[in-house]
Amino acid sequence: MQIIKNRLLPFFVAFFLLMPFLFISKLDLMVVVNTSRTPFFDVFFAKSSALGNAITVAFVIFLVLLFRLKWLAVFLLGFITQVVIVLLLKKGLFAGELRPYLFFRMNGLLDSVVMIEGLKMRYVNTFPSGHTATIFFLVSFFALLARNRVASWVLLCVGLTVGFSRIYLFQHWYADVYFGMLFGTFSSIIAYLVVKKYPKQWHTKQIRIDFRGAIKETQNALRQLF
Structure with a gap:
């Protein structure tokens, strides 16, 4: 546990610092963020939000x-755990919960905000934010792997950027992102603790990838073609 704390x-x-925002009106938070929009941040947060999708997971x-x-075991177990939690809540306990756009539209509040042109809006299944859960699983996983406090702060900032983007893009409420x-x-x-408690012999092994050999084979194949 000491390793996790550090x-x-x-x-x-x-x-801890972000918890008090849960007690502020979710409508007020959305309006405040929306009125702070700029063309630059419209593009920036639209691109940042994509870090929480499946392509990033595949790359990781x-x-x-x-x-x-061992770290592959931690990653796969943790990712599966995160997906199960999100799906149970999003598609189960909180299925059909309105996302900000549909809530504002149904309550005649859309005139108080401005949407980003061309952005595809989601309507329901708002809790929790899947993009945020995914990116925070990834950055916390790498923080455990990095063993460096500076790296942990940098990774946290990446996660916060993606999380905030979901509010900025009007796709999620603050509570969705926080949880x-x-x-x-x-x-x-959880995945780290489970793998640590139940070590396996294969955890110490490592897959050897011969990048130089692969590059040479690719070069040889290209020479034969051209």
Whole structure:
């Protein structure tokens, strides 16, 4: 547990400092963020939000293969845990909960905000934010792997950027994002503790990828073609 406290301390600090915002009117928060929009941040947060999708996960899996299989086990278990939690809540307990856009539209409040032109809006299944849960699982996983407090702060900032983007883009309420942060982070913690408690012999092994050989084979194949 001491390792988790040391490496994820920035995350715990962020959770504590951001908790009071849960008690502020969710409508007021959305309006305040919306009135702070700029053309630059419209593009920036639209691009940032994409970090919480499946493509990022696939890329990370490739990176994890470069480390001991223990970390691959942690990653897969944590990711599955995060997905199950999100789906149980989003599609189960809180299925049909209105996202900000539809809530504002149904209550005649759309005139108080301005939408980003061309952005596809989601209507329901708002809790929790899947993008936020995914990115916080990823950044907390790498914080555990990095063993560096500075890296943990940088990774936290990446996660917060993606989380905030979901509010900025009018896709989620603040509570959706906050609990997505919690679910994602604690999924990596649970996976780390489980793998540590039940070590396997294959955890110490590592997949060897011969990049130089692969490059040479590719070059040879290209020479034969051209």
